[in-house]
Amino acid sequence: MHKLYYQPEGFWFGDCMPFGKGDEFYLFHQRDNRNPGPFGEPFGWCLATTKDFVHYEDKGTAIPRGSDEDQDQFIYAGSVFEDKNHLYHAFYTGYNREFPKLGKASQVLMHATSKDLINWEKSEEALTFTPQPGYDKDDWRDPFVIYEEDRQRYRLILGARKINGKKRINGCTVQFFSKDLKEWEFGGQFWAPELYTMHEMPDLFRIGDWWYHIVTEYSDKSKMVYRMSRSIDGPWMAPYDDAFDGRAYYAGRTFLLNGERVIFGWVPTKKNCDDKQNFEWGGTFMPHRIVQREDGTLGCLPVQGILDAFINNENLGNVSVSAESGRRTRSLYGDTSDLFRFNADIEYTEGTRSAGINFYENEETGESYTFRLLFQENRIVFEETPNQPWFQCMNIGLERPFRFESGRKYHLTLIVDDTIATLYVDDVALNSRFYGKFGTGLSISAFDGSISVSDCAVSHELNR
Numbered sequence: 001m002h003k004l005y006y007q008p009e010g011f012w013f014g015d016c017m018p019f020g021k022g023d024e025f026y027l028f029h030q031r032d033n034r035n036p037g038p039f040g041e042p043f044g045w046c047l048a049t050t051k052d053f054v055h056y057e058d059k060g061t062a063i064p065r066g067s068d069e070d071q072d073q074f075i076y077a078g079s080v081f082e083d084k085n086h087l088y089h090a091f092y093t094g095y096n097r098e099f100p101k102l103g104k105a106s107q108v109l110m111h112a113t114s115k116d117l118i119n120w121e122k123s124e125e126a127l128t129f130t131p132q133p134g135y136d137k138d139d140w141r142d143p144f145v146i147y148e149e150d151r152q153r154y155r156l157i158l159g160a161r162k163i164n165g166k167k168r169i170n171g172c173t174v175q176f177f178s179k180d181l182k183e184w185e186f187g188g189q190f191w192a193p194e195l196y197t198m199h200e201m202p203d204l205f206r207i208g209d210w211w212y213h214i215v216t217e218y219s220d221k222s223k224m225v226y227r228m229s230r231s232i233d234g235p236w237m238a239p240y241d242d243a244f245d246g247r248a249y250y251a252g253r254t255f256l257l258n259g260e261r262v263i264f265g266w267v268p269t270k271k272n273c274d275d276k277q278n279f280e281w282g283g284t285f286m287p288h289r290i291v292q293r294e295d296g297t298l299g300c301l302p303v304q305g306i307l308d309a310f311i312n313n314e315n316l317g318n319v320s321v322s323a324e325s326g327r328r329t330r331s332l333y334g335d336t337s338d339l340f341r342f343n344a345d346i347e348y349t350e351g352t353r354s355a356g357i358n359f360y361e362n363e364e365t366g367e368s369y370t371f372r373l374l375f376q377e378n379r380i381v382f383e384e385t386p387n388q389p390w391f392q393c394m395n396i397g398l399e400r401p402f403r404f405e406s407g408r409k410y411h412l413t414l415i416v417d418d419t420i421a422t423l424y425v426d427d428v429a430l431n432s433r434f435y436g437k438f439g440t441g442l443s444i445s446a447f448d449g450s451i452s453v454s455d456c457a458v459s460h461e462l463n464r
Contacts, residue, residue: 003339003462004306004417005267005286006048006056012038012282015077015142015201016264017045017090019117020257024051026117027264027285028062028080028090038281042068044075045092047118052305053287054462063090063112063120071096071108072122077142077201078109079253080117083181088114091129091156093141105130105137109158129158129176132186136161142201144253148232154178155232157190159199159215171198173215191227191236196220201251204232205261210296216251221397222279223247224265228296239297240401241428244288246382247279247397248431254290261290262303267420273435275384275393283433284420291427299427302413310341311463316456321355321446329356331363333442333458340460342414342442344453348375350406352449357423358385359416360434361441368441369393369434371414371423375404380425382432393434400430409454 006027007013014030027048035041044065050056066072071094078092094110109129114120131137143158155177162170172192176184191199196217201224203214213236214226224244227236244252244263252265267284271277288300314333321330333342336359348355354374361368370385380400384393402425404410413424421432444453 002284002418002420004054004309004415005284005420006050006053007284008046008048008058012269013266013285014043014282015251016253016266016285017078017080017092018253018255018262018264019080019088020255021117023258024049025053025255025257025262026080027056029285030075030077030282032282034282039074039097042074044072045090050305052309053303054305054309059118062118063092063122066094068096068098070094071099072110073097076107077251079144081145081147088117089145089181090114090120091143091145093143095141100138105140107131107138107140109140109143129156129184131160132174134163135174136163139198144202144204146204152179154181155187155204156184157202157204159202161198166197169194169197169219171196171217171219173199173202173213191215191234193236201253203253205254205256206232207261207292208296210292212298214252214254221247223250223397224252226298228298240403241297243400244290244298244300245429245431246399248433249286249429252288260304263288263290263300267431267433270394270433270435275435276391278394279433286420286422286431288429293427300429301424301427302415302422306415309462310459312461313343313457313459316458318452318454319444319456320450320452321444322450323446323448325448327356327445327447329358329443329445331441331443332456334363335440336360336416336442336458337440337460338416338418338437339462340416340442340458342412342456342458344412344456345409346373346412346451346453347409348404348406348446348452349450352406352446352451354447355451356385356445356447357412357414358441358443358445359414359421360437360439361443362439363441365438367436367438368443369421369432369436370445371421371430373402373404373410373425375406378403380423380428380430382421382423382430384434384436395432398430398432400428402428
């Protein structure tokens, strides 16, 4: 069971629609009981609140799903916002899996309002946002609303795809405009790059002089990507690293509260709790804090509440590991338990091939899970060691690009919570999901060269 990251008991956490008020975040989300599998039984939106991303209060059902005959048999993703009259709005996707058989659109945008974020009333004008001509009526979802002060209007964006086959790379973000949240005008395509078969969970926000557009895709690398522009109307440019995490982080939305922009995504489980299997829809919620770099690109750090939650750091000192040829490993800590945080700074000498951060290690057999910093390849990857008989861990997509330089220090933060490990190298994040536990050791390895690890510290206690 997870002690830090959030997963409702007996359910798997799905897409999150975050909202913040005062010092509290509201996590509107889907809960799937997987009976008999993902999307087995219809669901609505549930709600949990938190002030620190460590303690959560379960508020139960927020917007109940409709009957099997209603458009909102399932309530898929959407967004929550507050208007100028302090009324809260939820625009969401009503999905009925039986409607295609009847010739009806299975996905339609719907609307609900609330005065307190707890009690919601569904609107009567539920069919305002039916799929437009030329667009797939079964892929029309995940609305997000932003108010444009300079134009005095609301802009609603959503994920869609053109009609000409599910395998065609014609996913896009489309848009509507409104002055009063009642009458909406279709504005055509917002971003149509011909990169993915579908855009899910679109997001749009501004930091300083830059606008950012996020989508989640499942036809290329199956993860979240973003584009940046000086204007909300584009053109949208791709940064060197256009992601926030790897394959094991999905469908996140962001929210800015008290100066901290947080991304609310989830770490998927693997089928049959087997390292060799593929990922499934739904899993466990975990947040990242978004930071803007000097060049305008975005990175991720741990949210402050999670950093502050770990107490009683044990100082492990400084360690150097050299391997003139091959691999050398140095043990750092012997009993990490199933929840811990490890911090350190690392640097390497010129020509060193890579370093490994090994955890849940069995010191007798050498088995462990490993984050590899591949200095010569400019990549960070997650794997099982040894990967024999090949393959022991299906880790396609569990990697991030990173431009390494010898002689420079990089800060490492590793957080392990039961079956989830999150590594931050400076402001680049990588999540993983795994199910074995070989031991409790923590070690560091050098491959064909030398590394120095300083200011090492570990904590496995939370301030509850």
